Amino acid sequence: MKIIRFQLNGKWVEVEIEENMTLLDLLRRKLHITSVKRGCERGECGVCTVLLDDKPVYSCLTPALKAEGRSVITVEYLSKNGKLHPIQEAFIKSGAVQCGFCTPAFILTTYALLKENKNPSEEDIKRFFDGIICRCTGYVKIIEAVKIASELCNQS
Amino acid sequence: MALFYQIPKLNYHKPKNLNEALKLLKELGDAKPIAGGTDLMVDMKIGRVKTRNLIDISDLREIRKIEFHKDSIIIGAAVTLQEIINNERIRREIPILVEAAENLGSWQIRNVATIGGNICNASPAADMAPPLLILNSKLKLSSINGDRVIPLEKFFKGPRQTELMVDELLTEIIVPRESCNAGMKFIKIGRRRAHTLSIVAVAVAVRTMEDKIEYVRIALNSIAPTPIRAYKTEEELIGSRVNEVEGKVKKLIEEIKPISDVRSSAEYRREMAVKITIDALKMSIENWRCKEK
Incomplete structure (x- = not known):
């Protein structure tokens, strides 16, 4: 057992964990953040995506201890005081959510993408989304949501 | 609770510097270095790799550098693929590394997966291997007792x-500058374009003089037990005219041994290996001509 200290959605947390634990299990089973989904568990499907120091990573392939001293962001971080983030508004507006299982991963990846590139082209969006599978295949609406999100974010 | 994949109990070590890491590697005996973990974590989950000790090397400053020297470019083993893609000087001086990295895994993978990990995992389908092979790259293997370069x-x-001994760590990838002076091209075929393993990939480096090939390097993955250089085909091509390459590359099938697996049949691999090698050669020749101007 080891004690790990890291920033979860902007707040420092301290947890005692097994050294063989993945970041996915730390978030879901220890901290009960179930927006981080358990999918393929082997880095194929992308629904376990979180931001580690602002970069999208697969939490299922990340040893929990890699988070030590770093920032972990899940989708809970985005809405503030009951107000949704423009990216979340955009996903609602374009109807980019079907079953919703991949949505947190796509929203977080959009958040990271828009930090790097304020006006991504359709090609950029597709390239940066190569790591998440929407099993409802709702990609057209998801790409549309990112375009709307980039407009909304640039306005505010 | 055995509901999900479970990694067996282990000790997770986080050494502060390279020396400490090498010491641990020697002392523990059975430890596995972990960088991005994108291959290793899966291997541990499915039981292909068993270890009681992981040594996290991903933050070691000594192996996270990219250095541009007069005769060589040195890439630390723990440099991530995304860092290679984002590095403007690498993009300018060894664009083929960027091409290969951009087609590997997904953004989530590239953010943590390292160039050293791709080599050390030694998958027959390693995507960084063909470009590094045609660049005549050397590897620095370090242990607490010293370094060797191969x-x-x-x-x-x-x-x-x-070739790694249990107490050795790949620390540097050394790309000789003179190898960068060529026309190059990387082509990969997968079952789809994004986030896919290679069915076959090729990297080619070429220099021509008066329409004759005077220097050529060809390397492929996924058509043999390891990524390989196509020495015989290279030999065949040396001195031949640019418009003769198509016929000469047919020889390639004599030196590759593809197998059938979930991604492709051996026959398809064989045909595509020849096809993309011809394409890559033609494009490399074109790239060399542009470079020479």
């Missing part, structure tokens, strides 16, 4: 088998 083509021993 050519990359001597490193691969079989599927997931390498």
